[in-house]
Structures are given as structure tokens and as C-alpha cells.
Amino acid sequence: MGLETVFPDDPIDVLIIGAGIVALAAAQKLQAAGRQVALLERGGVAAATSSGNAGALAFSDILPLATSGKIARVPRWLMDPLGPLSIPPGYALRIAPWLLRFWRAGWADRIASSIAAQVAMMGLAEAEMDRMIAESGLGDLIHPDGSLELYESEAEFQDSLPGWTQRTKAGIAFEHVRGAAMADLQPGLSPQFIAGTFVPGWRNVSDPFIFATRLAADVEGRGGIFLQGEASQVFPQESGARVVLTDGRILAAKQVVVAAGAWSRRLTDLLGDYLPLETERGYNTTLPLGSFDLRRQLIFGAHGFVISRLTTGLRVGGAVELGGLDRPPNFKRSAAMLKKAMGFLPGLSAEGGVQWMGFRPSMPDSLPVIGPSRASPHIVYAFGHGHLGLTQSAGTGRLVADLLNGQPPAIDPAPFRPSRFR
Structure with missing residues (x-):
């Protein structure tokens, strides 16, 4: 989809x-509510x-990253340095x-409130995603294959049970499986996996880039405009806001939504909202179709990555590198995950x-930032979803x-207000 370089005068x-x-x-939800975008x-x-995420609609993923089990790991x-979590020296x-904020988010009372907020958000996100898929004609891109989380030891499986108890309370269906039942869900697994948990309600999109560009085409077809340019600063005004671009051009708007993902902080700091937005650098390798007979998304929680079946290939990716926006990529991390995947799926061709x-874009409490800027009610934030941007996009x-x-x-x-960090 092309981006326009001629800006509107009004x-x-x-x-x-x-x-x-x-x-x-x-944009799609605003258009549905009668707005021009x-x-x-x-x-x-x-x-x-x-474009490069795992393609999951993970509405069962209600636990914050800062659970006691993850913090202990x-x-x-x-x-x-090539494991599930790394921080360059x-x-x-x-x-x-x-x-420090991440550690405090793991306190028991904060985990309880975080789960409650995520349960509410996921309920909204699923309903609004279903509505958006129907309204924008994206149903052919959705695959309800479920997911299978895998465990290498009895201790690892037992450590997972409190999280599944929380999901039971939230009404999320799942089934713990072993032996033949696990092999039926995914043939060809390494025998090192002794148990798994199948979530039948988990869905995946055919390919996240195709899904997003199809949605963009629908937004454009409803009158949406796509403009080429980089915002350098947002200035609130009595009747709206001015957005100044890096090339000096200025756009006027009645209302502004900052949804620039990991780059949003460069704008919010200048508006006086000093938010602890950090960048999780995620890596993956997409293999050609036919590399393995993958039946559904596989989750290797102890190793921090997943394997997804897309119509464009097999995607092996995940893990977290907390390294900001400016450091060069370390593709040794992609190679390390792929090497593990070959051991987990012995028939996998790499x-x-x-x-x-x-x-x-990641917040320490695992909740997105959704709400007005302190500078103006005409400026609203929508970012910080971490691993759940696709999942929570329609609810947001x-x-x-x-x-x-x-x-x-x-x-x-x-729970999502920007002011929660003041």
C-alpha cells in the first residue's frame, strides 16, 4: 500500500x-464510529x-510477564547471552x-490486579476482533487450530499449574495431555517432552503482514488516508493538536492518537508523560513451507519461544532482548532458537x-498504555502491548x-491509564 506525500490543507x-x-x-474502530481518519x-x-510477529490471537494469555515463576528464572x-532473556552489558x-518496576509488578497484589485487567481486556479484545474480522472481510485469514504448550519435566509442568488455575477462573478452556494424546496433537515431537497443555480456543492468522495489509486496504476503502512522514513532536492546542514532522511540515488535527509502538516514547516525553516504555527486541527465523508438518502453534515456555504455522512459512521466534531501538541486531539469537527447535522437532529442516x-513496545506491568495525555484530552495514547499487540489491537x-x-x-x-506511572 502506497503512502501519500501530499498532505490535506484542512x-x-x-x-x-x-x-x-x-x-x-x-482506525477501523473509529471509522465504524463515524470518524474520518x-x-x-x-x-x-x-x-x-x-509484519514479523508469531501471528497468534492469544486471548488466553492473561498472566503478566512478572510472575514469581518467571522472575525466579x-x-x-x-x-x-543467547537465552530467553538477555540485556546487553x-x-x-x-x-x-x-x-525495578518489573520486579515490583510481580508482587502478589499487583499480579492479581494485573490479571483482572488482562481478563477484562482479553474479553473485549476477542469480541472486538471477531467484529472487526467480520466487518473487514478477514475471516479467510483465521485458523482456529489451538496451541500446545510443552514441558520437559514434571517439575516444569507442576510449576505451570497455578497459571492454569488462573485461566480456569477466567473461563478459559484447556486440556493437559500426555503420551498418545500429545502425539496426536503434534506428531514428531522429541521424547524429552513429558506433558503438554492444549488450548483449543487459541487462533492464529495466516500471516500477520497479510492480515495487517488487508485491514489497511479496508480502512483505505472506507476513506482512510495514509500519509508518509515521521512525527517529531505533538503540540496541543485549544481545538486539537499540531503535529510537526522531522522535515518541518506541519499537520493540524482535531484529535491525535499516538500509536507508534516502541517509538512512541520519543513523542510522549515531549508532552510531559514520562512513561517507562522499553523495547523488547524479538527475533525469528521463517522457514519455507514444508519444513515440518506443524499442526498448530507450539509454545516452549521454558525457552521463551514459539513455532507458528503460517501460510507463508514456518516461523520460529520469540525470546526477549532488552536492548533499545538503536543497537544493531544480534542474529545469533535467531540461530540459537532455530538450533533448539531442531532438537525439539527432530524432523525439522532448517x-x-x-x-x-x-x-x-513493553511496559513493566505487562499492560498497555491507553488513555489521554496529561497535556490534552485531544491526544490519546495506544501502545505498550508487548507480545500482545495483534491480540489486543481491536480491543484497544x-x-x-x-x-x-x-x-x-x-x-x-x-488500569491502562498513562498516569498510573506518575
Whole structure:
């Protein structure tokens, strides 16, 4: 999809900064509510993080990253520079305040409130995703194959049970499987896996980039405008906002949505909202079709990565490198995950893979930032979804539309408010 370089003279009704999956979903929901939208993007539509994710609609993923089990693993993970979690030595001091907030998010009372917020968000996200898929004609891109999380020891399986208890309370269906039942769900697994958990309600998109560009085409078909440019600063005004671009051009808008993912902090700091937005650098390798007979998404929680079946290939990826936006990629991380995947799936062919690195916008409490800037109610934030941008995109879009239209929000937005970090 092309981006226009000629800007409108009149103020834009709603200007969305960004054109990733969250921005596109917000545009679709705003259009459904009767608004005119324009999206400002410095690169290509869905060309950054939204193009390379695992393609999961993970509505059962209600647990924060800072659970006691994961925090206990952090020291061991950090010992392996190519493991599930790494922090480049030169970045450790810079990220220390974020890590402190992450540790505090793991306290029992905070985990309880975080899970409650995620349960509400996931319920909204699933309903709004179903509505968006139907309205935008995307049903052919959805595959309800479920997911299978795998465990290498009885201790690892037992450690997972409190999380599944939380999912039971939230009404999420799952089944613990072993032996032949596990092999039926995914033939060809290494015998090192002694148990698994099957989530039948888990869905995947055919390919996240195709899904996003199809959604973008629908937004454009409804009158949405896609503009080429990079925002450098947003200035609130009495009747809206001005957006100044890096090349000096200026856009006027009645309302603005900052949905620029991991790059959003460069704008929010200048608006006086100092938010602890950090960048999880995620890596993957996409293998050609036919590399393995994968039946559904496989989750290797102890190793921090997944394997997804897409119509464009087999994607092996995940893990977290907390390293900011500016460091060069370390594709040894992609290679390390692929090497593990070959051991987990002995028949996997690793030939012809394409490596990728993307930037996930991550908050220390695992909850996105959705709500107005302290500088102006005409400027609303929608970013910080971590691993759940695709999953929560439509729910976020609904909340953004409610806030900008002055409607009662579909769910309580308080857990996601930007001011929670003041």
C-alpha cells in the first residue's frame, strides 16, 4: 500500500501516528464510529513489528510477564547471552529503573490486579476482533487450530499449574495431555517432552503482514488516508493538536492518537508523560513451507519461544532482548532458537530460513498504555502491548474510539491509564 506525500490543507478529524496493527485497528474502530481518519507512517504500512510477529490471537494469555515463576528464572536466563532473556552489558544501567518496576509488578497484589485487567481486556479484545474480522472481510485469514504448550519435566509442568488455575477462573478452556494424546496433537515431537497443555480456543492468522495489509486496504476503502512522514513532536492546542514532522511540515488535527509502538516514547516525553516504555527486541527465523508438518502453534515456555504455522512459512521466534531501538541486531539469537527447535522437532529442516528482528513496545506491568495525555484530552495514547499487540489491537481500538467520541468506555480504562506511572 502506497503512502501519500501530499498532505490535506484542512485539519484532519483524527490523525493516528503509526500504521502498525494497533493503529490500523484503531482506525477501523473509529471509522465504524463515524470518524474520518488519517494515518501517519514513517516507513511502510505494518512494515515494522506488525509484519514479523508469531501471528497468534492469544486471548488466553492473561498472566503478566512478572510472575514469581518467571522472575525466579531471570538470573539463570541472564547467564546465557543467547537465552530467553538477555540485556546487553552496555544497556544494563539504562534499563535498571524499568527492571525495578518489573520486579515490583510481580508482587502478589499487583499480579492479581494485573490479571483482572488482562481478563477484562482479553474479553473485549476477542469480541472486538471477531467484529472487526467480520466487518473487514478477514475471516479467510483465521485458523482456529489451538496451541500446545510443552514441558520437559514434571517439575516444569507442576510449576505451570497455578497459571492454569488462573485461566480456569477466567473461563478459559484447556486440556493437559500426555503420551498418545500429545502425539496426536503434534506428531514428531522429541521424547524429552513429558506433558503438554492444549488450548483449543487459541487462533492464529495466516500471516500477520497479510492480515495487517488487508485491514489497511479496508480502512483505505472506507476513506482512510495514509500519509508518509515521521512525527517529531505533538503540540496541543485549544481545538486539537499540531503535529510537526522531522522535515518541518506541519499537520493540524482535531484529535491525535499516538500509536507508534516502541517509538512512541520519543513523542510522549515531549508532552510531559514520562512513561517507562522499553523495547523488547524479538527475533525469528521463517522457514519455507514444508519444513515440518506443524499442526498448530507450539509454545516452549521454558525457552521463551514459539513455532507458528503460517501460510507463508514456518516461523520460529520469540525470546526477549532488552536492548533499545538503536543497537544493531544480534542474529545469533535467531540461530540459537532455530538450533533448539531442531532438537525439539527432530524432523525439522532448517534450510532456506529468513531471519528477522523487531521491536516490541513493553511496559513493566505487562499492560498497555491507553488513555489521554496529561497535556490534552485531544491526544490519546495506544501502545505498550508487548507480545500482545495483534491480540489486543481491536480491543484497544474500541477503547480509543470510545475515549475520543466521549462515549462510556466498553471496559474500565483505569488500569491502562498513562498516569498510573506518575
